[in-house]
Amino acid sequence: MESRITIGQLAKATDTKAVTIRYYESAGLVSPVTRTEGGYRLYTDRERDRLIFIKRARLLGLSLEDVKSLLGLADDENAPCGQVDSIIHEQLERVRSRLKDLQQLERELDRLEQCCQADTVADCKIIESLSQ
Amino acid sequence: MESRITIGQLAKATDTKAVTIRYYESAGLVSPVTRTEGGYRLYTDRERDRLIFIKRARLLGLSLEDVKSLLGLADDENAPCGQVDSIIHEQLERVRSRLKDLQQLERELDRLEQCCQADTVADCKIIESLSQ
DNA sequence: ATGAAGGTTCTAGCCGCTATAGGGTCAAGC
DNA sequence: GCTTGACCCTATAGCGGCTAGAACCTTCAT
Secondary structure, X not given: OOOOEOHHHHHHHHOOOHHHHHHHHHOOOOOOOEEOOOOOEEEOHHHHXXXXXXXXXXXXXXXXXHHHHHHHXXXXXXXXXXXXXXXXXXXXXXXXXXXXXXXXXXXXXXXXXXXXXXXXXXXXXXXXXXXX | OOOOEOHHHHHHHHOOOHHHHHHHHHOOOOOOOEEOOOOOEEEOHHHHHHHHHHHHHHHOOOOHHHXXXXXXXXXXXXXXXXXXXXXXXHHHHHHHHHHHHHHHHHHHHHHHHHHXXXXXXXXXXXXXXXXX
């Protein structure tokens, strides 16, 4: 017999805020199986698993749109795996591109930080560098 | 004699969109020196320099709030340089922290990408890994 | 029956823009 | 002087992924 839990219990079980769960619902990612007469959302283990899935995927930096696609694919055992691969692959490319940008930024900020030994803005090489 | 330019000319000169310049104005970063009778914004070299400053600072990933602080400091020759340093330093720390996160993400995504040789979702290790 | 804890919807805000609508202004050519 | 077309104006809404708040309703233990 499956137990039904409220949004607060689901939130606790998945370390996700209740508002966020409702937001995911509005984005079409996860819905309650039913509601109480008073309108409280009720969930089962299936939704808990789904939320854990979402959480993991979000930790990989995937957009909610990508997560939604993955959930759709996961629901269909016969779906071709290629689409899953390409979502992951594209994310990897985005991450690598962002890494490059950030490494460049780090170098630049590090250089800037080194170069200022002044007391006042008048002699500050950082301000000078930004003003060129 | 200083020449006055319109927002479009300023936009071209600084490679910033006119809408963005107006947005910066609403955020208190840069204002026109005056307006035409018809209400057109007019700028001088000073504003052009200010926009170039903003652009450079934004390329370092600084928030508009930080840029605003830097502009304020840059305006005062006698301001102590320490505040400038700390804005840069904190940004460097943020960048380094983000770099760590992204490197972790890259490893994880790379691992995921390697591990799936399946045809369908039923055997897909990626989906499995996300579902645990 | 009551009160606390938790639930509901709706709206607005965050950042840094971008897009759209519906208008007004400017300078040049006729 | 008039028209044209490029440019400008304000105001509003949207993006993503939440978060916060108001005003109200439900549930459950006592």
